[in-house]
Amino acid sequence: DAKTTQPPSMDCAEGRAANLPCNHSTISGNEYVYWYRQIHSQGPQYIIHGLKNNETNEMASLIITEDRKSSTLILPHATLRDTAVYYCIVRPGGSQGNLIFGKGTKLSVKP
Amino acid sequence: NAGVMQNPRHLVRRRGQEARLRCSPMKGHSHVYWYRQLPEEGLKFMVYLQKENIIDESGMPKERFSAEFPKEGPSILRIQQVVRGDSAAYFCASSELSGEETQYFGPGTRLLVL
Numbered sequence: 001d002a003k004t005t006q007p008p009s010m011d012c013a014e015g016r017a018a019n020l021p022c023n024h025s026t027i028s029g030n031e032y033v034y035w036y037r038q039i040h041s042q043g044p045q046y047i048i049h050g051l052k053n054n055e056t057n058e059m060a061s062l063i064i065t066e067d068r069k070s071s072t073l074i075l076p077h078a079t080l081r082d083t084a085v086y087y088c089i090v091r092p093g094g095s096q097g098n099l100i101f102g103k104g105t106k107l108s109v110k111p
Numbered sequence: 112n113a114g115v116m117q118n119p120r121h122l123v124r125r126r127g128q129e130a131r132l133r134c135s136p137m138k139g140h141s142h143v144y145w146y147r148q149l150p151e152e153g154l155k156f157m158v159y160l161q162k163e164n165i166i167d168e169s170g171m172p173k174e175r176f177s178a179e180f181p182k183e184g185p186s187i188l189r190i191q192q193v194v195r196g197d198s199a200a201y202f203c204a205s206s207e208l209s210g211e212e213t214q215y216f217g218p219g220t221r222l223l224v225l
Contacts, residue, residue, distance in 0.1 A: 034213075043115075043202050043216035044154065091212070097167060098144060098156035099204075099214060 003027070004088045009106040012082075018075040020105050022088030025069045030093045033064060035073045037084040038104070044087070047073065051093065078109045113138065115205050115217035116185075123223045130190040130197070132220045136205030143186040144204045144214060145171075145178060154202065160186060193224045 005023040012018040024033065034049040048055055048062045050071075055062045061074040075082055087104040091097075116135040124130050136143050145157040156170040160180040171178065175193075180186040190197055200221050204214035 032212075036216075038154075041200075041219075041221075043117075043218045044204075046213055046215055049213065093212070098146075098159055098170065099154075100156070101146075101154040103153055 003090050003100070004102055006086070006088055006102065006105045008103065009108070011108050011110055012075075012078045014080060014109055014111050015077055018073075018078040018082065018107060018109070020073040020075075020086050020088075020107065021070065022073070023070045024088070024090045027068050027090050028092070031090045032093050033062065033071050034089040034091055034099070035060070035062065036087045036089065036099075036101075037082075038087070039081075039084040044101075047086075078107075080109050080111065083107060083109045115203055115215055117201075117203050117217035117220050119220060120218060121221045121223070123225065124193050125225050126194055127192050130193050130222055130224075132188040132190075132201050132203075132222070133185040134188070134203030134205075134217060135185040136203075137215055140205035140207050140215075142206045143180050144206075145186075145188050146202045146204065146216075148200045148202065148219075150199065157188075190222075193222075195224045198222055198224045 032049050032051050035047040036044040038044045048060050050062045064071045085104040085106050118133050141162050143160045146154045148154045158171045158178045159167040175191045177189045200219045202219045204216045206214045
């Protein structure tokens with residue numbers, strides 16, 4: 001079972017920041033937070049991951065609370081092409097095992 | 112810098128036939144994972160392989176399904192005697208040898224069993 005909780009759906013206006021929350025209250029000290037997204041009928045796309053510090057790359061920013069029990073994925077300027085299901089996954093560091101996908105958040109970016 | 116390649120992208124089989132799905136990992140990656148996504152459902156892990164070894168097949172049905180990742184060539188997911196319930200999208204992911212755990216996914220193979 002997935003160890004994360006995400007809202008089933010969210011809307012965002014095009015050009016605005018999309019803030020996708022994720023609760024992972026049972027996260028362990030060595031577990032990373034990963035974010036993937038799946039645009040309709042495509043393969044999941046890696047977005048970003050982090051342990052405890054905030055992370056930023058060309059796609060998004062990841063904000064992890066100090067107690068690490070929740071995080072927020074931020075898409076700074078959402079476009080229509082960002083419409084997708086976003087998955088938050090917690091996983092032990094260095095693990096080569098499988099990813100456990102929950103139901104994710106369906107983000108709809110509207111013009 | 113090619114990503115994970117999967118072929119065919121679409122596969123149609125009649126009940127009882129065999130389906131072979133191929134996955135070529137990213138260059139330099141020696142870990143391969145297969146996931147299945149049934150219609151309107153989430154992705155479920157099936158099997159994890161390294162070159163010539165199955166590491167974890169806990170998510171793979173015990174019968175009719177097999178996977179391999181030979182020393183040379185792509186990883187193969189084989190489904191024998193397909194049934195309608197096997198209709199799904201099958202995704203392959205790969206990661207590096209060095210322990211970098213980020214998995215990168217291919218575009219998937221859509222299997223339709225008639």
